[in-house]
Amino acid sequence: MSLSESYYSKFAAAYVRGVVTQRQGTDQPFDLKLSLQKKNLDELSVDEIDEILKTGKTMGLKLYRFKNIHDELPRVKKVLGFLKSVEMKNILDVGSGRGVFLWPCLNTFPWIEVTCIDILPHRVDMINTVRVGGIDNLVSLAGDICDTPIAEKSFDVVTMLEVLEHIPDTLSAIRAAVNIAKKYVVVSVPSGPDDNTEHIHLITKNMLTDIFSQAGCNRLHYDGVSGHLIMTAVI
Numbered sequence: 001m002s003l004s005e006s007y008y009s010k011f012a013a014a015y016v017r018g019v020v021t022q023r024q025g026t027d028q029p030f031d032l033k034l035s036l037q038k039k040n041l042d043e044l045s046v047d048e049i050d051e052i053l054k055t056g057k058t059m060g061l062k063l064y065r066f067k068n069i070h071d072e073l074p075r076v077k078k079v080l081g082f083l084k085s086v087e088m089k090n091i092l093d094v095g096s097g098r099g100v101f102l103w104p105c106l107n108t109f110p111w112i113e114v115t116c117i118d119i120l121p122h123r124v125d126m127i128n129t130v131r132v133g134g135i136d137n138l139v140s141l142a143g144d145i146c147d148t149p150i151a152e153k154s155f156d157v158v159t160m161l162e163v164l165e166h167i168p169d170t171l172s173a174i175r176a177a178v179n180i181a182k183k184y185v186v187v188s189v190p191s192g193p194d195d196n197t198e199h200i201h202l203i204t205k206n207m208l209t210d211i212f213s214q215a216g217c218n219r220l221h222y223d224g225v226s227g228h229l230i231m232t233a234v235i
Helices: 009-023 034-039 046-059 074-083 101-106 121-132 170-179 205-212
Strands: 090-094 113-118 138-142 155-161 181-190 222-225 228-234
Touching: 009 101, 009 121, 034 046, 034 074, 074 101, 074 155, 074 181, 074 222, 074 228, 090 101, 090 170, 101 113, 113 121, 121 138, 121 170, 138 170, 155 170, 170 181, 205 222, 205 228
Parallel strands: 090 113, 090 155, 113 138, 155 181
Antiparallel strands: 181 228, 222 228
């Protein structure tokens, strides 16, 4: 089996190319054929992508982030299914993390502009490295959704997936999302208690309804999959 078959190969290859570019001129450079470094990602053959990924493995890069298993997660499939039903040109993905939703989203909608925002600098750096490697419709911002200035109604969709349970001031986060979104805000949260010590509170359906109401948004549609509550707010 081709190595690339196990990955969102376009994004994994872009990440490797981005790291190679960023290390040029340092004391830890890596060689990659100029043709593989500069060629449009969509024009690379399977063999060429495999060569790039093998280079990444030789470099010791953490390519597991790009394993193509995330679009089989029920909560990711549910959100992607909804997004397929709407018209959109761009998305703001809040708290993109390792890319559990991001890579399937870009893979499913390669024509849209995706902007990510995360409070963790190393997550931002990783995503921007993918951009450097050739994914031009991807941007990552370092910041907190609660206080990062983003223009009103500048994104068709704002996604907040497995994020709100980490944010102390959920009302401020949701107010910001409602202000930024032109059409929809999509939220997913754990539907019950778990053992994740980074989850600082359990967000219930009643809480979401109340918080979105305070943010001036009352057109809410609820769904869910095992272990997760999914909500779409119509702006």
